[in-house]
Structures are given as C-alpha cells and as structure tokens.
Amino acid sequence: LYVRRNHEPAMYRWSWPSGFVDAGERVEDAAIREVREETGIEVQIDELLGVWSKTGEQVIVIAYRAWPIGGSLRPGPEALAAAWIPTDPDRRRPAPVFPHDEEILRSFLSP
Numbered sequence: 618l619y620v621r622r623n624h625e626p627a628m629y630r631w632s633w634p635s636g637f638v639d640a641g642e643r644v645e646d647a648a649i650r651e652v653r654e655e656t657g658i659e660v661q662i663d664e665l666l667g668v669w670s671k672t673g674e675q676v677i678v679i680a681y682r683a684w685p686i687g688g689s690l691r692p693g694p695e696a697l698a699a700a701w702i703p704t705d706p707d708r709r710r711p712a713p714v715f716p717h718d719e720e721i722l723r724s725f726l727s728p
Contacts, residue, residue, distance in 0.1 A: 618633065618634065618652070618656055618658060618685075618699070618700075618701060618702075619631045619632065619633060619699070619700055619701075619702045619711060620632060620633070620634050620655045620656060620692065620693075620695070620696035620697075620698065620699050621692070621696060621697040621698040621699075621700075622695070622696065622697070622714075623695060623696055623697045624695060626714075626715075627714040627715070629697070630711070630712075630714045631700075631702070631711035631714070632711070632714040632715065632718070633680075633718075633721075634651050634652045634654075634655040634656055634696075635651060636650075636651035636654075636655075636695075644679055645662050645681070648660075648662060648679070648681050648683070649661075649662065649683070652683065653688065653693075654693045654694070654695065655692070655693045655695050655696045655699065656688075656690060656691070656692070656693065656696070656699040657688045657689050657690055657691040657692075657693065657699065658685050658687075658688040658689075658690060658699075659685070659686050659687035659688040660683035660684060660685055660686060661683060661684055661686045662681045662682075662683045663681070663682045663683055663684055664681065664682045665679070665680075665681055666680040666681060666682055666721060666724040666725055667679075667680055667720070667721065667724050668680075669716075669717040669720060669721075671716065678715075678717045678721075680717075680721045680724065680725075682725060704722065704725065704726060706726060
C-alpha cells in the first residue's frame with residue numbers, strides 16, 4: 618500500500634503511509650491511524666518488522682506488517698494518490714524514498 622506524497626520531504630514520490638506518534642499515543646495506534654488518514658484503509662497490525670535509527674538523527678523509524686480489514690482506498694489530505702502496488706521482488710515498484718525503505722521492504726518480503 619503506497620501513497621503519493623503531497624508534501625516535503627519527497628513531494629510527489631510514492632512511499633508507504635507514515636507519520637509521527639502523537640503525545641500519549643501508542644506506536645501501534647499511530648501506525649493504524651496514519652494508514653487510515655492517508656489511504657482510507659483500516660488495518661490490523663500483524664508483526665513488528667523492525668526499528669531503525671541513525672546517529673545524529675531525531676527520528677526513529679518503526680515499521681509493521683499489517684493487513685487490510687476494512688475501509689475503501691482513497692487518498693487522504695496528506696496524499697495526492699493511494700494505490701496497491703505489488704511488492705513482488707521481480708516486479709517494478711517505486712524507488713526507495715527514505716534511508717531505511719530498502720531494509721523495510723526486505724524485512725517485509727522475508728518469510
């Protein structure tokens with residue numbers, strides 16, 4: 618599930634739904650909320666894919682595998698478009714946008 622971003626960084630590029638955790642919010646709840654806000658899709662988290670950080674950076678990236686359980690695909694206010702794009706390693710997909718995207722995709726594709 619990808620969104621075409623309508624803001625910087627990476628404006629007009631395709632990436633996964635993402636965002637920040639609100640004060641007092643559980644990380645898992647933030648992930649579910651961001652997917653819903655950006656795509657209209659309700660998801661259920663299946664597993665933690667990983668946690669990534671970089672020395673000197675203030676952002677910690679936490680990625681989950683999640684499955685759709687409802688909603689209808691439509692771009693939210695932070696997206697120009699939302700689309701299901703195959704992640705099959707043999708198929709073409711959008712180029713990674715953020716530093717940890719390739720690692721996240723590898724984690725997602727591993728059994």
